[in-house]
Amino acid sequence: MLDLFPFNLNTLLVAPFTDYQFMARALLGCVTLSIGSAPIGVFLMLRRLSLTGDAMAHAILPGAAIAYLLCGLSVIAMTLGGLMAGLLVAMLSSATALKTNSSEDSTLAAFYLGSLALGVILISAKGSNIDLLHVLFGTALALDNVALILLLLTCVMSLVVLAIIYRPLVLGSLDPDYLASFGKGGNLAHLAFMFLVVANLVAGFHALGTLMAVGLMILPACIARFWARRLEPIILLSILMSALSCWAGLLLSFHFGLPTSPSIVLVLVVCYLFSILFGPINGLFRSVLARQAQPPINKDLCS
Amino acid sequence: MSAMITLEGLSIGYQAHNPIATDINVEVQESDVLALVGLNGSGKSTLLKTIMGLVKPLSGSVKLDVMRSHDIAYLPQQARIEKGFPIDLKEFVSTGLWTQTGWWRSMRNYEKEVYEAIDRVGLSDMAKVHLSELSGGQMQRALFARMLLQPSKLLLLDEPFNGVDEATISVLLEQLKHCQQQGATIVAAIHDLELVKQHFDQCLLFHPNGLVQGNSQALLAPVKDNGIEQAPLDVATLDSRLDLLDHA
Numbered sequence A: 001m002l003d004l005f006p007f008n009l010n011t012l013l014v015a016p017f018t019d020y021q022f023m024a025r026a027l028l029g030c031v032t033l034s035i036g037s038a039p040i041g042v043f044l045m046l047r048r049l050s051l052t053g054d055a056m057a058h059a060i061l062p063g064a065a066i067a068y069l070l071c072g073l074s075v076i077a078m079t080l081g082g083l084m085a086g087l088l089v090a091m092l093s094s095a096t097a098l099k100t101n102s103s104e105d106s107t108l109a110a111f112y113l114g115s116l117a118l119g120v121i122l123i124s125a126k127g128s129n130i131d132l133l134h135v136l137f138g139t140a141l142a143l144d145n146v147a148l149i150l151l152l153l154t155c156v157m158s159l160v161v162l163a164i165i166y167r168p169l170v171l172g173s174l175d176p177d178y179l180a181s182f183g184k185g186g187n188l189a190h191l192a193f194m195f196l197v198v199a200n201l202v203a204g205f206h207a208l209g210t211l212m213a214v215g216l217m218i219l220p221a222c223i224a225r226f227w228a229r230r231l232e233p234i235i236l237l238s239i240l241m242s243a244l245s246c247w248a249g250l251l252l253s254f255h256f257g258l259p260t261s262p263s264i265v266l267v268l269v270v271c272y273l274f275s276i277l278f279g280p281i282n283g284l285f286r287s288v289l290a291r292q293a294q295p296p297i298n299k300d301l302c303s
Numbered sequence B: 001m002s003a004m005i006t007l008e009g010l011s012i013g014y015q016a017h018n019p020i021a022t023d024i025n026v027e028v029q030e031s032d033v034l035a036l037v038g039l040n041g042s043g044k045s046t047l048l049k050t051i052m053g054l055v056k057p058l059s060g061s062v063k064l065d066v067m068r069s070h071d072i073a074y075l076p077q078q079a080r081i082e083k084g085f086p087i088d089l090k091e092f093v094s095t096g097l098w099t100q101t102g103w104w105r106s107m108r109n110y111e112k113e114v115y116e117a118i119d120r121v122g123l124s125d126m127a128k129v130h131l132s133e134l135s136g137g138q139m140q141r142a143l144f145a146r147m148l149l150q151p152s153k154l155l156l157l158d159e160p161f162n163g164v165d166e167a168t169i170s171v172l173l174e175q176l177k178h179c180q181q182q183g184a185t186i187v188a189a190i191h192d193l194e195l196v197k198q199h200f201d202q203c204l205l206f207h208p209n210g211l212v213q214g215n216s217q218a219l220l221a222p223v224k225d226n227g228i229e230q231a232p233l234d235v236a237t238l239d240s241r242l243d244l245l246d247h248a
Helices: A009-019 A021-046 A050-059 A061-071 A075-100 A104-126 A129-137 A145-164 A166-174 A176-180 A185-207 A210-224 A231-256 A260-278 A284-293 B044-052 B089-101 B108-120 B136-148 B166-181 B193-199 B216-225 B235-247
Strands: B003-012 B021-029 B033-037 B059-064 B072-075 B154-158 B185-189 B202-207 B210-215
Touching: A009 A021, A009 A231, A021 A050, A021 A145, A021 A166, A021 A185, A021 A210, A021 A231, A050 A075, A050 A104, A050 A185, A050 A210, A061 A075, A061 A104, A075 A104, A075 A145, A075 A185, A145 A166, A145 A185, A166 A176, A166 A185, A166 B089, A176 A185, A185 A210, A210 A231, A210 A260, A231 A260, A260 A284, B003 B044, B003 B185, B021 B044, B021 B185, B021 B202, B021 B210, B033 B044, B033 B193, B044 B059, B044 B072, B044 B154, B044 B185, B072 B136, B089 B108, B089 B136, B108 B136, B136 B166, B166 B185, B166 B193, B193 B216, B202 B216, B210 B216
Parallel strands: B033 B185, B033 B202, B072 B154, B154 B185
Antiparallel strands: B003 B021, B003 B059, B202 B210
């Protein structure tokens, strides 16, 4: 029989995950992370907080670094450290903005930059460049059972909390004044949501590192926005895009010997660029076609 | 008849050392319709937010004859609504039900009410249209439809007729009258003095020297006599009006 493909598709796309346990674990971890963090990314985008996610991803670094220096590569210690640092930066920036009448983006920028600098100095002072790379870019190919369980628990917690605060989150993004008329529920929902952001970024840095975890959160939401018009399909599509990009990124990393988390994020960026061009909702190509389909303006009427 | 709103010695604003309006003493009876009239920045929106509980009073008290905050419907200005949010008109209007269903209960049994509210504001053929595709007037109708779904005893409206055409204004006024007939008390910040004179019995005039509450026709008539009824209120006009009231 004529072999149409120079490579076996099974060898190319599936076998790495069936033949190598570390690849299967990496896929399981990244997909679990996708299911929990992609919907959070959708709400971050809709609340115009995409860059807040990025800032928080940096803010968790010193907590994880201190835990690493005290306890070594302990998943639980680094998680707790990262969680505490992230929540501390979130609270400090909110409180400073409130008390000094400053904008929250400026206070967050100041605190997260300080936090990031402190984290890098801590790791550089006591660790090595390899340690720093581990924290910044993660170890998706070396996820142990504890890390996988942590990712699973974070995913379940995120979905449950999101289901509970779904309506106030929608209203907070759509019409904050109307939400405020419901009483204090909106503020509590926002706090719970920011906790989920930090928790997912902390869980994500084991797999993708602090710098890349936010990519898995935000980019799928940005992509989905070009393909769906309603909230629920956007959320589902962002989860699907995130999971597929993890699979494709892991394969790229496996076959070409590339670093794992940048490969996953680059796949997402390529999908994003494709969506900008060809997405049916506000994609550039679609906009050009729509403009061409419009009848020409009658210049006689304008004169 | 009992007072729906009682404001006593109220000072409103965002900073204690810089109040926007002070010494507000106002009573609004049940089923009354009151227009808040004044210059931009005189405190109309802030007073609505203070009554709603969104802004704390700097001093004094706000007493409302309602059992829970859900008995108050608040129509904010459009500026703060994110029209790019991925939601269609029907879903947007449905959010008015959340005062009844709370954050978790299903809305399946309320489909009929949602379509009725959309129909009442004349948007029945636009239920599936995306929010970003609505014009300013259609968006305002959508906000009214959402408000109609809230079973409220008190309606607080912030510039509900700003930037909408005559046809839309008459549809929205008709719905407000319907709400009043059902027993709702209505307080609205309005910029158009002619509209206030025609449709609002009572008005509360915001002035740098203090607030004056009274019959709309009587309070605002001299503004029309001066031949500048279409112009926005200015301090000189209000000053001359208040002088006339002082000497009356």
